[in-house]
Each structure stands twice: as structure tokens, then as C-alpha cells.
Amino acid sequence: ERDSLDTIWMNGEFTDWEDATTHVLTHGLHYGTGVFEGARCYDTENGPAIFRWDAHVERLFDSAKPYDMEIPFSKDELTEATLEVIRRNDLESCYIRPVAYYGYHQLGVSPGDCPTDVAIAAWPWGAYLGEEALRNGIDVMISSWRKHASSQIPTNAKTNGLYVNSLLAGEEARRNGYEEAIVLNKEGNVAEGPGENVFMVRDGELYTPSLSESILDGITRDTVITLAEERGIPVHETAISRGELNTADELFFTGSAAEVTPIRKVDNVVIGEGTRGPVTEELQSAFFDLVDRKTDEHDDWFTYI
Numbered sequence: 001e002r003d004s005l006d007t008i009w010m011n012g013e014f015t016d017w018e019d020a021t022t023h024v025l026t027h028g029l030h031y032g033t034g035v036f037e038g039a040r041c042y043d044t045e046n047g048p049a050i051f052r053w054d055a056h057v058e059r060l061f062d063s064a065k066p067y068d069m070e071i072p073f074s075k076d077e078l079t080e081a082t083l084e085v086i087r088r089n090d091l092e093s094c095y096i097r098p099v100a101y102y103g104y105h106q107l108g109v110s111p112g113d114c115p116t117d118v119a120i121a122a123w124p125w126g127a128y129l130g131e132e133a134l135r136n137g138i139d140v141m142i143s144s145w146r147k148h149a150s151s152q153i154p155t156n157a158k159t160n161g162l163y164v165n166s167l168l169a170g171e172e173a174r175r176n177g178y179e180e181a182i183v184l185n186k187e188g189n190v191a192e193g194p195g196e197n198v199f200m201v202r203d204g205e206l207y208t209p210s211l212s213e214s215i216l217d218g219i220t221r222d223t224v225i226t227l228a229e230e231r232g233i234p235v236h237e238t239a240i241s242r243g244e245l246n247t248a249d250e251l252f253f254t255g256s257a258a259e260v261t262p263i264r265k266v267d268n269v270v271i272g273e274g275t276r277g278p279v280t281e282e283l284q285s286a287f288f289d290l291v292d293r294k295t296d297e298h299d300d301w302f303t304y305i
């Protein structure tokens with residue numbers, strides 16, 4: 001259980017943590033009709049700063065579009081609210097969770113006049129898959145569940161309801177003794193993790209499923225592609241078959257929560273040397289040097305508190 005902090009921003013007001021509640025007949029609770037984000041604030045060498053906040057806010061508004069959901073605050077208002085949530089809770093490094101959902105009005109599937117409620121919370125959250133995982137990697141299972149096809153639900157929108165599929169895949173993996181899942185898409189190609197994008201290294205080059213493979217357009221994915229290109233590592237966004245995972249030299253996950261996490265085994269088949277590989281390590285160090293501001297590159301990716 002999470003220790004309660006001081007305040008959560010809800011619909012324009014700072015609310016005591018315990019009072020940040022909603023009615024049980026909230027539309028989003030019944031039908032998953034909400035959109036959300038997950039971002040991190042790092043305690044950098046130049047003070048606390050949110051990494052790629054603008055991209056997260058942009059994606060939140062984009063996620064709302066297919067649902068014709070009107071977020072009743074501007075991007076600037078949400079940014080100001082987020083900065084204030086971090087300040088008022090006295091946080092330095094934290095995870096930030098904005099959510100916008102159809103609220104309480106009526107329970108037809110059509111949201112009709114349901115309000116769009118918006119909340120922003122933040123709390124300390126260490127390595128998503130554990131510190132050990134960042135160093136030594138994790139064992140993953142190819143899920144027996146498939147990803148939704150993008151013809152069934154917009155998979156490029158970060159919609160609450162989509163995460164029922166993530167839960168099924170992740171929990172199936174953990175029940176079977178693995179730490180996380182890789183989920184294939186309807187075509188049987190590699191899509192992504194329950195909350196992560198996947199990368200593969202082969203002969204010193206980087207491969208990741210293209211956006212047409214029913215994946216979320218991950219912001220960490222984009223960051224890692226940029227870092228790789230800057231280091232002269234060729235990057236291919238393409239379809240990846242299940243079998244290619246087994247013969248990869250290295251595999252890793254990316255995500256705002258998962259950061260850059262090496263994968264050492266898939267379905268108990270050892271990948272490469274079964275440890276964090278050299279390209280993964282190079283990109284992971286580049287990522288942490290970046291977010292800790294040990295380099296001054298890409299300062300425009302940071303929103304200082």
C-alpha cells in the first residue's frame with residue numbers, strides 16, 4: 001500500500017490525498033473510458049526535473065482524441081498543476097500519473113453529458129522491475145494473450161481499458177515464475193511488454209517493432225532511438241518475428257517506469273550471454289546520464305521544478 005502524501009490535484013483544485021475519490025458510478029470505472037500518462041521526475045544534478053513532460057502531455061491529449069474526450073484544461077494548466085503537485089508534496093524524484101476519464105453522470109455506454117474529470121498525482125517510485133533488473137536483466141515469457149489489434153481499439157492511445165490486457169499478460173508471466181511478459185500482436189509478431197516497448201540488438205544494430213505493429217509510441221522508445229542514432233548505432237523500426245527474439249544478441253525493454261531494463265531469457269531460452277549486453281549497457285548508461293543531467297545534451301527535454 002502506498003503511503004499517502006499531502007495532495008492530489010483534481011479538477012482544478014489541490015485535494016487532500018485521502019479525499020481524492022470518485023463516485024462508484026463513474027463512467028470510466030465501468031467501461032475503462034479514460035486516458036492516462038506515466039512520467040518521471042528525476043533529482044538531477046541541476047535540481048528536480050520532469051523528463052519529456054511536453055511529450056507526455058501531448059500524448060495525453062492525443063490519446064483522448066479517438067474518444068472525442070474534451071480535456072477541460074490547457075496543456076499549460078496541466079503543466080503548472082503538475083509542478084505544483086511535486087512542490088507541495090516535497091518530492092524530488094517521483095513518478096507522475098495524470099489521468100482524464102469520463103466521470104459521474106449517467107451509465108449508458110455513450111458518455112453523453114458525463115464530465116471529463118482530470119487528476120494528477122505523484123509519488124516516489126523506484127525501479128519498476130527492481131534495481132537488480134536494471135543491472136542483471138529479467139526473465140520474460142511470451143504471453144499466451146495477444147495484443148489488441150489496432151483495428152479493434154487504438155493501441156497508440158494510452159487508454160485505461162487497454163491495461164486489462166496488460167494485467168492478463170503480466171500476471172500470467174508472474175504466475176509462471178517470470179518477471180514480465182512480451183506480448184505478440186494479432187499477426188503473431190512481437191508487439192511490446194504490458195507497459196514497455198521492446199528492443200533487439202543484432203550484429204551491433206538496433207531493431208524495434210514499428211508503430212504499425214499495434215504498439216504504444218513510447219517516449220522512452222523515442223529517446224533510446226535518438227541516443228542510438230547519436231552514437232552511430234543503426235536503428236530499424238520493423239516487424240520482428242517471435243523466433244528472432246531467441247537468436248538476438250541482446251534484448252531490452254524501455255518505458256518511463258521500466259527505464260532501460262535488459263532481458264536475459266525469453267521462455268527460458270538464454271539471450272546472447274544471458275547478461276546485460278554491451279549495446280544495452282551503452283544505451284542504458286547514456287539514458288541514465290541524460291536523465292540525471294550528467295550531460296548537458298537535450299536540456300530542452302527537461303521541465304525543471
Ligand code: PMP
Binds near residue numbers: 195196216254
Ligand atoms: N507500451 C505500453 C503498453 C506502455 O504502457 C508503456 C508505458 N507508458 C510503454 C509502451 C512505454 O512508453 P513510455 O516510454 O512512453 O513510457
